[in-house]
Amino acid sequence: MSFARKLFLFLLIVPLTLKAQLPPIGEWRMHLDYFAGKAITQSDKTIYCASPVSFFSIDKTDNVIIRYDKVSGLHDIGINTLSYDASDDKLLVAYANSNIDVLYKTDVYNIPDIKRKDINGDKNIYNIFFRNNKAFLSTGLGVIVADLEKYEIKETWLIGEGGNNVKVNGFTADNNLYYAATEEGLKTALQSSSNLTDYRNWTVVSGTANLSSGACKDVVNVNGKIILLKNDSLLVNNNGNWNLFYDDDFEMINLTVNNDKLVVTEKKGDYNDTRIIVVNANGIIERTVDRGDGFSHPLQAVADGNNIWATDLYIALQHKDGNSATETIIPNSPYGSLDGDMIAADGAMWVCGGSVDDAWNYQYNRTGLFRFKEDVWTPINQNIPAFQWMDTVYDIINVAIDPRDETIYAGSYGRGLAEIHTDKSFKVYKQNSAIGPTVGDPLAYRISGLRFDADNNLWISNFGSTQNLVVKKADGTWRAFTTPFLINENAVADIVIDDVNQKWIVSPKGNGLLCYNHGASIDNTNDDQWRRYLFGKGNGNLPSNQVNCIAKDKDGFIWVGTDKGIAVIQCTQDVFSGSGCEALLPIVQQDRFAGYLSNEIKRVAIDPKTGEVFITTFNGLCSFRSTATEGSDVNEDVLVFPNPVPPNYSGTIAIKGLVNNAIVKITEMDGRLVYQTRALGGQAIWNGKDYKGRKISTGVYLVLVADETNTEKTVAKIVFIR
Template sequence: MLQRILAFYCVALTFPFVSRAQLQPIGQWRDHLPYQQVTSVAYTTDKVWAATPYSLFSVDATDNSIERWSRTNGLSETGISAIGAEPTGNRILIAYNNSNIDVLVDDRVININSLKNASLSDDKSVKAVFLYQQLAYLATGFGIVAINLDKYEIKDTYIIGAGGTRIAVKAVTSDGTSLYAATAEGIKKASLTAVNLADFRNWQLISGTNGLPAGTIQSLASVQNNVLAVKNDSLWLQSGTNWSLLYRDGWNIKNCTVSGNRIMLSETSNNTGRVVVLTATGSFERTIQDAQLTRSPQQAVYFQNNCYIADTLAGLIAFSGTSFNRLVPDAPASIATGAMQVVHNTLWAAAGSVNANWEPVNNKNGLFRLSDNNWNSFNSSRLSILDTLSDVITLAIEPANESVWAGSFGGGLANIKNDNTITILKQNSVIQPAYFNRTSYRVSGLAFDADNNLWVANYGGENPVLVKKADGTWRTFIIPYALIEQAVSQIVIDDNNQKWIVLPKNNGLVCFNHGQSIDNPGDDQWKLYRSGIGNGNLPSTDVRCIAKDKNNFIWVGTAKGIGVIQCPQQVFTSTGCEAVLPIVQQDNFAGYLFSDEQVQAIAVDGADRKWVATQNGVWLISPDAEKTIYRFTETNSGLLSNDVKQIAIDGITGEVFFATAKGICSFRSTATETTETNSGVLVFPNPVPPGYSGTIAIRGVAENAIVKITELNGRLVYQTKALGSQAVWNGRDYKGRLISSGIYLVLTSDETHQQKLVTKIVFIQK
């Protein structure tokens, strides 16, 4: 049979290869950071650069193509405080919130970490960046740091406060002969040719003299070798040694920049904003204003006949003189640290959160959806009905129609249908207010069971467990234990239709079996799990998360590690079922699994491996927890933050999404959910291009199938076993040699040892 198959494909070499746009290669990261809140803008010879509180993107000035820059493709950090660019060069300096510095040049990232690593008790944060010739001057919380951009190192530090004290500097500029620094004491000036700018005595305080008012200055710029200074609603101009008021219109001036021989003022007043353009001599040229696109301008530059505006609400805006163009990468509107769920290649992410004491934080960012690589937001800015739905922290997708149920920690329960019609259950509904705050309707956990019943955790309610049956009727349940605040949260339903419910505030974990009928409370059974043998044997009663694996084991993440309940079907029998605390070998010592970690989320992939999120990064462990496969941190991967709040897995592609304290990122892993047969097998990349050295994914094979790569004549090249329904290959034969150009067959065999040809791979070598 195999020979006939091979003979057929030797004759018919044409094969319809399937492709998917933007399919993420295995082993690679991508970010899903917010890019709408643009705080500053700069330009190099051919690009405009926009910084957000999280990361950076560039816009090609010729075709408006957008490129993202983040930790996932080379930057050192997440969280930008300031940027500065060479207007006639190609270098851009990026200062981060933790005082780390990157210089991006020709798509290379050069890191300068000396300021970050300096042992200073002072405020090292960078407020502004000024590039002049080969130097970058950083305005910091303690003085000025000068960086040599040719050597990529710190050249000097200027401590310029009165008497040599450290003082905050907000901005730096130059008129070609002197440096000017906007400090808490006022503007200070020093000659560029001074022997030692680190000596405070070489810096002269000029505020309060020659017409310049005393006091703090917000920003500085220079036009035609004359310095401009912004103080509240006024713009002052230096001419020689004298200063005069150049412009004042009553609006608050957020920033002043000079480019294209124009002065650009970013202004705000109440809830409106605009950009005022002046000539180099201070004459009024025009006002740039749009009710939606310039509500909160922070900075503006003029480049190649366009005005580019950094706006914290609308993003990066280009104004051509007659029309506006919004330039923002497709992205969620904010970070999201609530629950995430993937259904049919669509990711839903809740943006809300609660504090450590389980109190609302009034986050109104709603929830986000990623589908076909496009993000959509569901919040009050788009749908006014969601204005009261703050702190969305839990989600459930209804299997019957894929409508979304979203739980708000204060605003009740919302149902968003596919046509975007929304129903909110709050007052005068089955959702109960917290008994200690009668205006707060706190939904903290949601899950559908196999019968399409929606189970709801109603934090603080007198009956904290609710269910909406498939017929639309509701039932409520009282947990028969004394619980602090009636605290309930995440719900997981096991293969026995038992409900496992996390009990925050150190209440532990409860298992609930409603018996033969939801409507009959007489056969309800409850089991409380706490720490200690005989009480459930959890590592800690401070339970943070739970997950069900493919063996129907319940994995319990706590503030002191993980416990595993391996016999949930025996919970209500005479033998009972207590948690097992796995012991793993780490280095030369054996210890309880994650005993020193606060486990914040657990997710199970298609190969039954466990992804574990902590405040110190994320782990992938083997199905039996005896082996660590990956450990990702900020320092060794594209993970945006070590503080990982939530994990969700796309079982079709194997992409793993991490909601971190600094935003969402994802990693395409090797395992996918299982399929019954070899249906819709997809190879990526295919054809394999010249020079490709990454991982090749063969997705859609039968569960745990043996996968063989052969030449057309049947000679075996490589053999592996699928993880779930995906096999991976590095493009080399069983001796580690890179294979030659040609067409290769992919053969699979399942547990019955029936071998089938499922697809082909084309290799193109130079």
């Protein structure tokens, strides 16, 4: 029997546990908002749906969803539109900053020319038309032609009056002419013209040929017929004259051409009524779906036979097949960018959806907070029946979980502190506690930081209050303190407790970072110590005084996120000693990809179980999996990732769930030693090579763990496929 056959049988008989897949060691992943829609396009087999942030695809046959982001090769974030070119099997993605990606087979080609070009005017890309391996981009400047063979910008046609910029809303072609629907009306040009960059080679059709003057919203080619959208009516070009093709009492939002038919997305008023119609080349409606079918705020739709797929203002993707019920498709994700506080507790990452602006003004954000556990995002906000009361507790920007009973404490920037019990009962603390009102805003109780210490005391940042540091002690009593530095607006925010029970407090508005040691007793302030960290050597060595976030890792290091990058404080025990303690500036990078969605970091949190570092930026939430994790007293739920190890995999293999600092041996089935290492905390890593640095062969390998008594136990099997 061949080894491949034996391996196949082994995979059949060995029990495999299906678990949420962690990213490999040293790799990034994105946690982007896919709830709202933005644009949609399709190939024969796949639907591509864009959210305002990124996009995903869904296979029409098996419904497999693939998410696309910077980790998977995209060069930017924030999408204006996207379109698929069936003739060349290429997907063009136009970003909000005018950057362009072209996806072809397994590659992503970037065309950054428009983004980089210093041009006055509107560079947004509004529409895309493909022809002869070129993309004709309708922009706020005019028509920009991209060469999709060389992946570069070929020409820019400024076709406004006098050669000025003009917004182009749509573009198409027939066998002879180019057609541009602009804010100055419909313009045409001979394709054979030698210089289409000269506006004088473009003819203004509007105002002639039975076509009124004024802006045109789009123009498309439907089975050889040129259809123009103007004043919410569709006009057709018949031998040089423009006649009515289709009209109704709806506002037409978008036109898409599929299989020689026109798919029109429509609404009345502020989405008081909506529908999607499929119109054939003769101007006859063949299909209608509307609000009664569940399409309440459609933005754009495509059709494929009896199937209609639509993206919605509030729903990423909807699908209706014939007379079947409408299907809602939203990849599990958080709402918004989630730039609030993050903590790891109860095997989950808790993330706040609330926010403040740079000036720390209220945003009246009612997103609430989210739990991320086993790769699933679960919301806790007023949209959930049990939490409707949270409608009045807006701007939840920080969270803490009581380690004794898993009670949730959610801090509202303006509406106090919410205490939520596991039975969903709740209490809100404001004037009924030591929490103080904001100076100059006496009805506001701003909670801007929360954290439990090792003694189960809850420490609270009370932004703007005269006593801006508060503690709810484990016995239920309260104390309040005033920071001893001159701090603009009494601004305090995130809190982290280090391994020697010191409190690290972010002081926003350019005030740096504070460290507080209350000494032997919270109630005795005589032995209290404070230190302030600021920019520059000798002052703490932060990259900037604008501190956005802090976190503590498994080694006890304090990570500091600023508007100029990350700093790490590794000597917390020496903060108040004679030698002192300054921050270091590390670099974390994977294949020249720093992983950040933005260089401006807002918050950092680390999951001690998995070693995953979560980082929020102004463009969204991402995470990086590091090597250190929290160990336990026994080996339980040992997880090897990836397993099986696929062909051509050259990354790091993680073995987690181990006892602290265990000795880990990788052996062949007959016990022959392949590799040996020691776990870092509760996790060991292996590069897939033997002790001589050679790649191992296809086969099944055992993971043996020895504790401090040298007792060995087989805890896992690893399958390698070369």
